[in-house]
Amino acid sequence: MPRLAYLGPEGTFTEEALRLMEPGAERLPCATVGAALNAVRSGEADGAVVPLENSLEGGITTTLDEFAWGEPLLITAELLLPVRFSLLARPDTELVHIKRVYSHPAAITQCRGFVNRELPDAVVVSAPSTAAAAQEVSLPGSPYDAAIAARIAGEHYGLVEIAANIGDRTDTMTRFVRVSRPGALPEPTGSDRTTLVVFLADDHPGALLEMLTEFSVRGVNLTRIESRPTGDGIGRYFFHFDFEGHVADARVGEAISGLHRICGEVRFLGSYPRADGVSPQIKPATTDEAFAEATDWLAHIRQGNS
Ligand SMILES: O=C(O)C(=O)Cc1ccccc1
Numbered sequence: 001m002p003r004l005a006y007l008g009p010e011g012t013f014t015e016e017a018l019r020l021m022e023p024g025a026e027r028l029p030c031a032t033v034g035a036a037l038n039a040v041r042s043g044e045a046d047g048a049v050v051p052l053e054n055s056l057e058g059g060i061t062t063t064l065d066e067f068a069w070g071e072p073l074l075i076t077a078e079l080l081l082p083v084r085f086s087l088l089a090r091p092d093t094e095l096v097h098i099k100r101v102y103s104h105p106a107a108i109t110q111c112r113g114f115v116n117r118e119l120p121d122a123v124v125v126s127a128p129s130t131a132a133a134a135q136e137v138s139l140p141g142s143p144y145d146a147a148i149a150a151r152i153a154g155e156h157y158g159l160v161e162i163a164a165n166i167g168d169r170t171d172t173m174t175r176f177v178r179v180s181r182p183g184a185l186p187e188p189t190g191s192d193r194t195t196l197v198v199f200l201a202d203d204h205p206g207a208l209l210e211m212l213t214e215f216s217v218r219g220v221n222l223t224r225i226e227s228r229p230t231g232d233g234i235g236r237y238f239f240h241f242d243f244e245g246h247v248a249d250a251r252v253g254e255a256i257s258g259l260h261r262i263c264g265e266v267r268f269l270g271s272y273p274r275a276d277g278v279s280p281q282i283k284p285a286t287t288d289e290a291f292a293e294a295t296d297w298l299a300h301i302r303q304g305n306s
Contacts, residue, residue, distance in 0.1 A: 001026050004178075005036040005045035011131035011153030017079050017176035018049040031128055034066045040181060041071045047180045054083070054174040056167075057109045059226045064240050067269055068197045068228065075195055075270035076186055077178040082171070085111050087163040088134055088154035089146040095162055098122055102133040103148035106174075111148050114166040134159055175275070186272050188246035191279045193223065194271040196256065198239045199230070201264035208239075214258035215243060218251040219286035244280035246271040250291035251282070 001024055007014040008029020018027060028045050030036040039045040051060045067073065085107055089098065101108075101115065101124045108115075108124050115124055122145075127133035130149035137147040138157035146162060147153070154161050177195075186192075200207050215222060224242035245252040247268065260266045284290060 002046040003028055003044075005030050005039035005048040007033050007036055007050060007129050009129070009131050009135055011134060011150060011156040012129045013081065013083050013150055013174060014049055014051055014129070014176060015131070016150065016152070017051075017081050017174075018178075020081070021049060021077060021079050021176070021178055031132070033060075033063050037066050037070070037073060037179065040073060040179060043181075047076070047178055049176055049178050051106065052078075052175050052177045053224060054106060054110065054172060056169055056172045057106060059224070059240065060106050061228065064226060064228055067195075068238060068240075068267065072182060072267055073179045073269070074182050074185070075177045076180050076272050078193065078272060078275045079176045079178075080173045080275045081176060083110075083167070083174050084151070084165050084170075085130075085148050085167045086151045086154060086161045087114075087146050087166050088149055088151075088157075088159035089137065089162050091158075091160050093145060093160070093162065095119070098145040098162070100125065100144045101146050101148060102127045102136060102144040104128070104130045104133065107148045110167050110169075110172055113168040114163070118163070131156070177272075179270075185247065185270065188248045188271070189273045191274045191277050192244070192246035192249075192271050193274045194243055194245060194247055194252055194256075195269040196241045196259070197267040197269060198241060198259060198263050199265040199267075200238070201262070203235070210262055211239065211259060214255045214262070215241075218255040218258075219283045220245055220251055220255045221280055244274075244278075250288045251286040254291065 003026040005028040006018045033050045036048040040048045050063050052063050053059050099122055101122050105126045107130050131153040133147035134149040134153035134157045136142055137144050221244045226240045227237040230236045230238050
């Protein structure tokens with residue numbers, strides 16, 4: 001039974017994702033995404049499940065940053081989970097009494113409309129996770145009046161649901177990934193995604209265009225691109241790429257070899273089956289067969305044939 005670290009405590013959306021991905025796993029709740037990933041790096045856990053992206057606000061920045069630094073890890077699976085946010089408080093709290101709200105930044109940004117409309121005077125404070133916020137609110141004497149979290153977190157920590165489905169959109173999805181220490185890659189399925197982190201060798205005009213060209217000319221479709229600060233000064237950024245295909249596909253291999261030639265560092269974070277089962281549209285010129293045929297042709301002319 002694998003031991004999987006995750007963003008805890010009990011009652012997070014991440015726990016729900018983990019239970020769906022690996023129902024039989026032993027669960028190791030961690031206080032932060034960084035702690036969950038470090039538990040994998042140190043061998044304390046066999047793997048981890050962490051949130052990566054949501055359909056309303058984009059990348060979960062703490063996760064993106066944790067993947068970029070420290071010992072490299074490998075993403076081996078993903079899951080898309082619809083998330084529903086509840087406003088939770090100690091019994092007998094009324095909406096008008098809520099002045100301080102506590103939650104994870106990804107939940108706060110997705111419930112901005114509700115908070116502005118219903119709690120215009122409330123101060124909203126960032127928590128390590130949604131369930132950590134619910135747990136804190138449940139403590140007598142907590143400085144917070146309410147948490148934004150999953151309904152189940154309220155049940156877990158003895159809070160009541162003051163309002164349900166308070167997200168700005170009801171169809172928001174969050175993408176979670178399962179990570180391991182580097183090892184065997186999942187087999188290609190024909191519906192795969194690959195994730196990379198790329199650091200520039202040097203800053204120059206067209207650097208981003210040059211990277212994008214490596215994907216474009218091989219017919220590789222990007223599904224997410226985000227820049228994050230390196231921390232080395234204003235204007236210094238690294239890039240996160242998600243794209244269709246598996247590193248075993250010729251067009252993907254060629255694209256990331258091209259990036260390796262032109263960039264300072266390319267960190268491969270894995271190729272794994274897509275949760276939505278979507279298969280890429282591959283043009284005739286970028287199939288594995290087309291790349292193999294071109295390689296054979298080159299070998300042929302290098303031997304003096306024409
Ligand atoms: O897993 C949680 O509960 C989190 O705190 C992270 C999060 C926040 C909002 C949506 C999905 C995951």
